[in-house]
Amino acid sequence: MSSRPELKVDDEHGFIRFFKSLPSVGEETVRIFDRGDWYTAHGQDANFIARTVYKSTSVVRQLGRNDASGLPSVTMTVTVFKQFLREALFKLGKRVEIYASSGGRMNWKVVKQASPGNLQDVEEELGGQFESAPMILAVKISAKATEARSVGVCFADASVRELGVSEFLDNDLYSNFEALLIQLGVKECLVQIDKAEKDKDPELAKLKQIIDNCGVAIAERPAGDFGTKDIEQDLARLLKDERSATLLPQTDLKLAMGSAAALIKYLAVLQDPSNFGQYQLYQHDLSHFMKLDAAALKALNLMPGARDGSKTMSLYGLLNHCKTPVGSRLLSQWLKQPLMNKDEIEKRQQLVEAFVNDTELRQTMQEEHLKSVPDLYRLAKRFQRNKANLEDVVRAYQVVIRLPGFLGTLEGVMDEKYKDPLDEAYTNKLRSLSDSLGKLADMVETTVDLDALDNHEFIIKPDFDDNLRIVRRKLDKLRSNMDNEFRKAADDLNQEENKKIFLENHKTHGWCMRLTRTEAGCIRNNSHYQECSTQKNGVYFTTKALQSYRREFDQLSQTYNRTQSGLVNEVVSVAASYCPVLEQLAGVLAHLDVIVSFAHCSVHAPTSYVRPTIHPRGEGSTVLKEARHPCMEMQDDIQFITNDVELRRGESSFLIITGPNMGGKSTYIRQIGVIALMAQIGCFVPCTEAELTIFDSILARVGASDSQLKGVSTFMAEMLETANILKSATAESLIIIDELGRGTSTYDGFGLAWAISEHIVKEIGCFAMFATHFHELTALADQHPQVRNLHVTAHISSAGGEGVDKREVTLLYKVEPGICDQSFGIHVAELVRFPDKVVRMAKRKADELEDFTAKHDTTPQNYGKEDVEEGSARLKEVLVRWKDEVKDGSLTKEEMVSRLRELVKKDEKLLANPFFAAVKAL
Numbered sequence: 001m002s003s004r005p006e007l008k009v010d011d012e013h014g015f016i017r018f019f020k021s022l023p024s025v026g027e028e029t030v031r032i033f034d035r036g037d038w039y040t041a042h043g044q045d046a047n048f049i050a051r052t053v054y055k056s057t058s059v060v061r062q063l064g065r066n067d068a069s070g071l072p073s074v075t076m077t078v079t080v081f082k083q084f085l086r087e088a089l090f091k092l093g094k095r096v097e098i099y100a101s102s103g104g105r106m107n108w109k110v111v112k113q114a115s116p117g118n119l120q121d122v123e124e125e126l127g128g129q130f131e132s133a134p135m136i137l138a139v140k141i142s143a144k145a146t147e148a149r150s151v152g153v154c155f156a157d158a159s160v161r162e163l164g165v166s167e168f169l170d171n172d173l174y175s176n177f178e179a180l181l182i183q184l185g186v187k188e189c190l191v192q193i194d195k196a197e198k199d200k201d202p203e204l205a206k207l208k209q210i211i212d213n214c215g216v217a218i219a220e221r222p223a224g225d226f227g228t229k230d231i232e233q234d235l236a237r238l239l240k241d242e243r244s245a246t247l248l249p250q251t252d253l254k255l256a257m258g259s260a261a262a263l264i265k266y267l268a269v270l271q272d273p274s275n276f277g278q279y280q281l282y283q284h285d286l287s288h289f290m291k292l293d294a295a296a297l298k299a300l301n302l303m304p305g306a307r308d309g310s311k312t313m314s315l316y317g318l319l320n321h322c323k324t325p326v327g328s329r330l331l332s333q334w335l336k337q338p339l340m341n342k343d344e345i346e347k348r349q350q351l352v353e354a355f356v357n358d359t360e361l362r363q364t365m366q367e368e369h370l371k372s373v374p375d376l377y378r379l380a381k382r383f384q385r386n387k388a389n390l391e392d393v394v395r396a397y398q399v400v401i402r403l404p405g406f407l408g409t410l411e412g413v414m415d416e417k418y419k420d421p422l423d424e425a426y427t428n429k430l431r432s433l434s435d436s437l438g439k440l441a442d443m444v445e446t447t448v449d450l451d452a453l454d455n456h457e458f459i460i461k462p463d464f465d466d467n468l469r470i471v472r473r474k475l476d477k478l479r480s481n482m483d484n485e486f487r488k489a490a491d492d493l494n495q496e497e498n499k500k501i502f503l504e505n506h507k508t509h510g511w512c513m514r515l516t517r518t519e520a521g522c523i524r525n526n527s528h529y530q531e532c533s534t535q536k537n538g539v540y541f542t543t544k545a546l547q548s549y550r551r552e553f554d555q556l557s558q559t560y561n562r563t564q565s566g567l568v569n570e571v572v573s574v575a576a577s578y579c580p581v582l583e584q585l586a587g588v589l590a591h592l593d594v595i596v597s598f599a600h601c602s603v604h605a606p607t608s609y610v611r612p613t614i615h616p617r618g619e620g621s622t623v624l625k626e627a628r629h630p631c632m633e634m635q636d637d638i639q640f641i642t643n644d645v646e647l648r649r650g651e652s653s654f655l656i657i658t659g660p661n662m663g664g665k666s667t668y669i670r671q672i673g674v675i676a677l678m679a680q681i682g683c684f685v686p687c688t689e690a691e692l693t694i695f696d697s698i699l700a701r702v703g704a705s706d707s708q709l710k711g712v713s714t715f716m717a718e719m720l721e722t723a724n725i726l727k728s729a730t731a732e733s734l735i736i737i738d739e740l741g742r743g744t745s746t747y748d749g750f751g752l753a754w755a756i757s758e759h760i761v762k763e764i765g766c767f768a769m770f771a772t773h774f775h776e777l778t779a780l781a782d783q784h785p786q787v788r789n790l791h792v793t794a795h796i797s798s799a800g801g802e803g804v805d806k807r808e809v810t811l812l813y814k815v816e817p818g819i820c821d822q823s824f825g826i827h828v829a830e831l832v833r834f835p836d837k838v839v840r841m842a843k844r845k846a847d848e849l850e851d852f853t854a855k856h857d858t859t860p861q862n863y864g865k866e867d868v869e870e871g872s873a874r875l876k877e878v879l880v881r882w883k884d885e886v887k888d889g890s891l892t893k894e895e896m897v898s899r900l901r902e903l904v905k906k907d908e909k910l911l912a913n914p915f916f917a918a919v920k921a922l
Helices: 012-021 044-054 078-091 120-126 175-184 202-213 231-238 254-266 294-299 315-319 325-336 342-357 359-372 376-384 390-400 403-411 416-447 450-455 466-493 517-523 544-576 579-604 665-680 714-728 746-764 775-783 825-831 836-855 865-886 893-906 908-912 914-921
Strands: 029-034 038-042 061-063 071-077 095-101 108-114 135-142 149-157 162-170 186-193 217-222 280-283 501-506 510-515 530-535 538-542 613-615 622-627 643-647 654-658 689-693 697-701 733-738 767-771 787-801 804-817
Touching (some): 012 061, 038 044, 038 078, 044 071, 071 078, 078 095, 095 120, 120 376, 135 175, 135 202, 162 175, 175 325, 186 202, 294 665, 294 733, 315 325, 315 579, 376 579, 466 510, 466 517, 510 544, 517 538, 538 544, 654 665, 654 746, 697 714, 733 746, 865 893, 865 914
Parallel strands (some): 135 186, 162 280, 613 689, 697 733, 733 767
Antiparallel strands (some): 029 038, 622 643, 787 804
C-alpha cells in the first residue's frame, strides 16, 4: 500500500463544511469522492475503509485540525478503490455513492450509485464479471389473517430490460417467500418501512430475518414508494407495447404492483429515456421450480462459501466449466431453479447425452467456439445506454462471424438420435439469428478498418471518406518514418528487433522504444537517446526524431478521430438496433454453454456420471446404485466409498441412519439431496444406475454454526428450521435431517426427534432421511412399515494396554441395513489427540453412567415375589457352604473366589432362578 496517494485538498475548510452539511445516510451507505486519478472517503467511511481494505487505522489522515473540527480521511488508488467496491457490494452488502466535482471546487454531486442488486453505474469499475446476475427484488405483504399471508413481489436484473412479478399466499414462516429469494438468487431486497411502526412490526422483523438468513442485503424504503397511484402510467412508458399496459393480467396483482412502483423508483428506470418502450413484464410461477430454503442451499453446498478451499467444494464450482460469462450466470440460475416438468428435464438430458457421447463435438464447442464469446448481455446493455463505441461494435461483429463455425459443427452431427434435439435447441435458432445479424457484419466490413485491429486501433476505413483518406495517407507516412527510426536505433545499439528492442504505443508516452531491462545499459551515457521511464517489462526511451514524428502523429490521429466521430456515431447507432437479436443470441449460447459444461463434468468425473431415469411427480421410487457425493469424491486424497440408496413408497420412504461419529452419515444423506437436485436441472448423476422421482422441494435441517453470531441459540435455530420443514413439506418433498434435538436435554431432544419423525411418517408421508445418535429412535421401524433402519459400519478390534481395554475402531463408510447401538464419540476424541488422562476419565464416566442407567432402569422385571424368596434362600445356602469350606484360611484370595464360582455352577436351580440371573447381571 506504499503507493497510496497523499491527501491534498485545495480548500480544506470549504470541503469539511460541505461534507458535514450532507444529510445522514446511515452505516449501510458509503460515500466516495472521485478526485481524478485517485479517490477519498471521509468521516466514519474513512475509518470503515481503513479497517476493511487497509486492515489498519494508521492510514487515516485528518483534514483540517486534529480535533473535533477536523475530518478523518483516507485516500485510495484506482486499483484499491476497485478492490473496495467489489468487497463492499459482493461481500458486505453496502450501498455506494460516488461523488464527482464539476466546475467549481465545491460543486460535488452524486454521479454514480450502486448497491448489491444494482451494479449498472459501476460495471466498468467491476470489470463486468459476476458469478450470477445482480437480482434485486421489492416485497410488499398483507398479513390480515392469522395463518395466511399475501405476498407480492417485483424483481429485475438491472442489466436486462425485464420486470418479473409474482403474488402468492404464504404461511406465517414465509416459506414460499424464502424459496423465491433462493430461486431468483436475489442480492438485494427492498422492504416497506413505516417509520412510526418500524420497531413494533413483528411481520417485518420476521421478513427481515428470512432475507438476512438468505444472505441478501436489505434496503428499507418508505411506505410512499410502494403506492400504486402512478404504476399503470409508468408501465405504459416502460413496456414495449404501451397500449397493453393497462390490459395486462399482472396489473390486477395489487401487492406486486406496489412492489413494482418501489423498484422502478429505486432503480431510477424512468430517469433514463433510453428505457422507454424497451421493457417486458412477465409473471413468475413459484410452482414451476423445485423449492429450496436457505438451510438446503447450505446443506447441499450449492454455491461457493467464503471458506471454501477449492473450487470443487461447491456444486456450482464443480459444474462450472462454462466458457462464457453468460453461461456461468445461467448455471447459477439453473442450480437454484431445478425443473419440475419431466419433459423439460428429459430434453436437457438428451442434449447433455449428445455432448457426452460425441467427444469431438464437445471439445470443439468448448475450445474453439464458446471460448471466444464475450458477455453479450453486458455488450447489449452498453448499446442501450448509449455508452458503446467502435470497439463494442467490433466485439459484436466478432461473435457474428463465428456463428457459421458453430453451425458447421452442429450440422456435422450425423447421429439421428441427437440431430433433432440439437436442431431444435440450437441449430435452427442460431441459423435464424445469424441471418438476422448478417447485415450488421456487412456494415462493419464496409465501414470499419479491420486491418487496424492488429494495433488495437478501432477506426473507420479511410476509403469510406475523402477527408479520412488524406489524413490516413499522412499517418501511414509518419508510421513508416517511425519504423525507419526504430530500425536505425536497433542497428546503432546492436539489438535484435522485436526480441530485445521494441517499438510500442505506450499509454502515457505514446510511440516510443523499449529495451529489456538486461539490455538497457547500452543507452546509458548516450546523449542521442532519452529515457522516458523504467518499468517491470523494460526501459522506455525515445530520440528527438521519434519524438517529433510522435507529436505530429498524435495531432493527426486527433484530427482523424474528429473527422470520423460523426461516422462512428452512425455505425454505433445502427449496431444498437441489433440489441434484441444480440440478447436472444446470448440466451441460446448461454444454454449451449451450460449443457456442454454438464457433459464435461459427467465425462471427467473420477467415475463417469450416468443419465438417470426420471419418474413423474408423485410416482415411482428413488433408487441409486453405487451413489457418490460429486464434490467429496473430487477432494484430494479421498478414496470415496460408494453406497446404494433405496427410497421406495410405502416400503422404505423414511430412512433412519445410525452409526459412529465421522462414519459418513451426513455425507450419505446429503449426497442423495445433491443427486436429486442434479437430476432435476438436467445433469447426469454420480451413480452407476439411477432412477428418481421428481421432488417439489428439498428441505434440510443441518448445523446452525453461525446462528449464535445473530443472537439465536443453536437449539432455537434448529427448531425454527424444523418448524419450516413441517409447515412446508408435501407428500412429494425430500426431507434431510442431520441430527436433531442436540441443543437441549437428552430426554427432551429424543422426545422431539420421535414426535417429528412420527409426524413426517404419518401426516406428511414424503421421502425423508434422518441421521441420528438417538439409537432409541430406531424403534420407529417396529411401528411403521415404511421406516427402514440403516447404519454406517465400523470395524472394532480390541487391544490391551496399561490395564485399560483399548478398542481400535476403523470407519468403513459403508451403509448397511440394521441398527448401530454405539456412537464411538470417545474414539473420535482419541483420533484428534485428546490427552490420555481426559480420554481415560471419559471412558470411566461413560461406564459409570451406563451402570447408573442400568441400576435405575424402570423397565418391567421378569421375576415375581416367589422367585425373589426362592433365589435368596438358595443363594444363602451356597454362601453358608462356601463359608464353611474357606474358614480355615488355607486358601488364597483367588482360590476362594474360584471355589465360590464352582459352588454356584453346581446349583442348577439357583442358576435357573430369574431373580438370581438379574442380580448376577449387575
